[in-house]
Every structure is written in C-alpha cells, then in structure tokens.
Amino acid sequence: MFGEPGRNVIDWDLIETHFKDLMRVTVSVREGTISSTLLLKRLRSGSHKNATYTAFRDVGRVIRTVQLLRYLSDAPLRGRVTAATNKVEAFNGFSDWVRFGQRGTEAHNDPVEQEKDVKFTSLLANLVIFHNTLDIADVVRQLQAEGWEIDPLDLAQISPYLTEHINRFGAYSTHEIGVTPEDYDTRLDVDFSTLEDERAPAA
Numbered sequence: 001m002f003g004e005p006g007r008n009v010i011d012w013d014l015i016e017t018h019f020k021d022l023m024r025v026t027v028s029v030r031e032g033t034i035s036s037t038l039l040l041k042r043l044r045s046g047s048h049k050n051a052t053y054t055a056f057r058d059v060g061r062v063i064r065t066v067q068l069l070r071y072l073s074d075a076p077l078r079g080r081v082t083a084a085t086n087k088v089e090a091f092n093g094f095s096d097w098v099r100f101g102q103r104g105t106e107a108h109n110d111p112v113e114q115e116k117d118v119k120f121t122s123l124l125a126n127l128v129i130f131h132n133t134l135d136i137a138d139v140v141r142q143l144q145a146e147g148w149e150i151d152p153l154d155l156a157q158i159s160p161y162l163t164e165h166i167n168r169f170g171a172y173s174t175h176e177i178g179v180t181p182e183d184y185d186t187r188l189d190v191d192f193s194t195l196e197d198e199r200a201p202a203a
Contacts (some may be wrong), residue, residue: 015055019055025052052154079162094163095121098128134184152191152192152194
C-alpha cells in the first residue's frame with residue numbers, strides 16, 4: 001500500500017481503469033464460458049504487456065494485503081490459522097510416514113502414475129486415520145464405563161495421526177479380506193457443544 005509506484009505497490013488507478021475487464025473475465029469464469037486454466041494460459045502469454053494480467057496481479061495484492069492486516073489485527077484468527085497450519089503439516093508428515101517407499105519421492109514422470117501414487121497414499125492414510133479414530137472411540141467408551149469424565153477439550157487435542165502401534169514392515173494377513181466386519185459404533189457420549197462455543201467469533 002505504501003512505497004514507490006511500480007515497485008510491488010498496489011496500482012489503484014490501473015485497477016479502476018480495467019475494472020470492467022476484470023468483471024467481464026470473472027463473470028466468464030463463473031458462467032463457464034472460459035475455464036480458469038485457459039484463462040491463466042492466455043494471461044500469462046506476454047504477461048508484462050497484458051494490462052488485464054497486470055490489473056489482476058494488483059487485485060491479488062489488494063486481497064493479500066487485506067488478509068495480512070486481518071491476520072495482524074485479529075488474535076483469534078491467528079490462532080485458527082496456526083492450528084489449521086499445524087494440522088496440515090501433521091497430516092503431511094503422517095502421509096509421508098504411511099508412504100514409506102522411496103521416502104515420498106515419485107520416481108515416475110508419467111502423470112498417470114503420479115496421480116495413482118497420490119490417490120493410493122491418500123486412501124491408505126485415510127484408512128489408518130479411520131482405524132485410529134475407532135480405536136480412540138473404543139478407549140473413550142471404556143474410560144467412561146470405568147467412571148472417568150471425558151473433557152471434550154482434552155479429547156479435541158488427541159490426533160488420529162498415530163503410528164506407534166503400526167508395524168509397516170510386519171506380516172500382513174489376507175485371510176480376513178472377505179470377512180464382513182461388525183458394525184462400528186459411531187455414538188460417543190461426549191458433549192462437544194463447548195468446542196463450538198470456543199470457536200464462535202466474539203460478537
């Protein structure tokens with residue numbers, strides 16, 4: 001917002017001049033008359049000479065500046081962003097652990113093989129997360145049966161990205177593949193409404 005024009009500073013005059021063009025492109029993408037991929041290809045060709053591209057770049061600077069100012073001035077927002085970032089990083093680390101072959105390195109340049117690798121890794125990670133979640137729920141119900149009071153705030157700190165109980169290089173039995181498992185119990189007698197109150201923005 002501040003500084004010498006032309007040096008990573010928002011050009012408000014440029015945005016105002018090409019505002020109708022920006023809206024026309026936006027409506028075209030929304031209505032499906034042009035794909036976002038094709039649009040990016042067109043805008044990138046001779047981008048420095050393309051006024052629409054330059055105007056969109058400055059609109060992006062406006063959005064980033066607004067979000068940065070919100071982040072700096074809103075402590076609860078910073079907490080939510082940090083928590084979400086930590087969750088993403090934890091999941092990425094968990095996925096890398098699950099996909100132990102090649103240490104997460106894709107050796108193929110074939111896009112089809114790369115897509116299969118991503119999808120299979122995601123499937124396996126989600127299966128382990130689902131299994132961990134069922135185990136956590138069983139433990140919670142067992143503790144409740146023994147008379148323990150479960151605090152939902154404590155429960156919310158438990159991550160399903162648990163790996164200590166999994167032996168990746170162990171023996172894998174396949175004789176139970178055709179056996180239909182018992183229905184799992186989705187009910188958990190814990191009041192999570194307090195967590196919603198914690199996340200609700202202040203009026």
